[in-house]
Amino acid sequence: MTRSSIWGTGRSLPERVITNADMEKLVDTSDEWITTRTGIKERRQAAPNQSTSTLSIDASRRALEMAGLHAKDLDLIICSTISPDQPLPSTAAFIQRGLGASACCSFDLAAACSGFLFGLTVADQFIKTGQARHVLVVGTELLSRYLDYNDRATCVIFGDGSAAGVLGPAREPAGILAAEMHTEGAFADHLFIPAGGAARPASCETVREGGHYIKMRGNELFKVAVRSLEEVSRRVLEKAGVTTDQIDLFIPHQANQRITDAVRERLDVPEEKVYSNIARVGNTSSASIPICLDECVRSGRVKKGDLILMAAFGAGVTWGGVLMRW
Numbered sequence: 001m002t003r004s005s006i007w008g009t010g011r012s013l014p015e016r017v018i019t020n021a022d023m024e025k026l027v028d029t030s031d032e033w034i035t036t037r038t039g040i041k042e043r044r045q046a047a048p049n050q051s052t053s054t055l056s057i058d059a060s061r062r063a064l065e066m067a068g069l070h071a072k073d074l075d076l077i078i079c080s081t082i083s084p085d086q087p088l089p090s091t092a093a094f095i096q097r098g099l100g101a102s103a104c105c106s107f108d109l110a111a112a113c114s115g116f117l118f119g120l121t122v123a124d125q126f127i128k129t130g131q132a133r134h135v136l137v138v139g140t141e142l143l144s145r146y147l148d149y150n151d152r153a154t155c156v157i158f159g160d161g162s163a164a165g166v167l168g169p170a171r172e173p174a175g176i177l178a179a180e181m182h183t184e185g186a187f188a189d190h191l192f193i194p195a196g197g198a199a200r201p202a203s204c205e206t207v208r209e210g211g212h213y214i215k216m217r218g219n220e221l222f223k224v225a226v227r228s229l230e231e232v233s234r235r236v237l238e239k240a241g242v243t244t245d246q247i248d249l250f251i252p253h254q255a256n257q258r259i260t261d262a263v264r265e266r267l268d269v270p271e272e273k274v275y276s277n278i279a280r281v282g283n284t285s286s287a288s289i290p291i292c293l294d295e296c297v298r299s300g301r302v303k304k305g306d307l308i309l310m311a312a313f314g315a316g317v318t319w320g321g322v323l324m325r326w
């Protein structure tokens, strides 16, 4: 079976920057608290005329350009998002329409912050089995539209952004070497939006209660996050027969700098090999890992042949890892 590799990446971030000082004007918080507890200094917020799909289309065009492909070459689009344009149809359908990717199938994937890695894993399977040749995987969120700007526990953490990767049959030496996906629904109420779905449809009451906003049990999540990121990282490395000292770059999901530091220490990866942009963009959920990857690729931090470990966890709870050679 032919391995897959990422041929191109792209990202799109809204221009508007929301600093911790801006947050201080909204809720009872401080730059000192946010910085020491999370590592975040600022995050991006989409303009009213932007949507999850418009940011995604921008990011996807850049990824296609780097890959040297046209939208019409795509066989499949997988869009990971928990902040879709609308409940129906999928955001992937809007991305497909916007790109003019007429020859392909597209669907959304809901695995929150692990979604981009789940998407890579699904794309890899399609390419390996010959069901698809060129797959676009998008990780994209407009979480600002789902945040309660009265809830200091969540509104300081999340940000907006979009990034994409275009996969095709591996161009040696590149390729996805190992991947893992996991879900533990027992922790489904650690991070959730209680209303607006079929179980509790939108009503005046749900809107009054703020039931359409993200709710989070941060302390519980923190423990699951550190454990699952370490575990899944070890599993993909073991699967590929690689040791931590062979990794050139570790890209963990950007949830909290303290989580990243704890995982890095447990895995014994040197600090200079761990990528972090949380100070600049906050937690962008599905978009977090692909934004990091695109920054690394375009800045030259990643070189041909480098071994890259990516690991994420998120609502569900879900967690996953991908080891690839660039």
Ligand code: COA
Binding pocket: 028, 029, 030, 033, 034, 037, 038, 113, 152, 153, 156, 191, 216, 217, 218, 219, 221, 222, 225, 255, 256, 283, 313, 314, 315
């Ligand atoms: N500003 C100031 N104080 C805040 C605050 C804010 N933005 N948010 C919470 N606090 C307060 C709490 O109310 C609490 O006050 P109390 O002691 O008077 O009750 C205190 O800070 C400590 O809260 P706690 O939740 O224990 O803080 P923490 O050190 O665990 O940090 C998180 C909170 C959310 C930053 C941290 O738990 C975390 O990052 N968890 C993981 C979340 C995550 O990764 N989510 C995304 C999953 S993809």
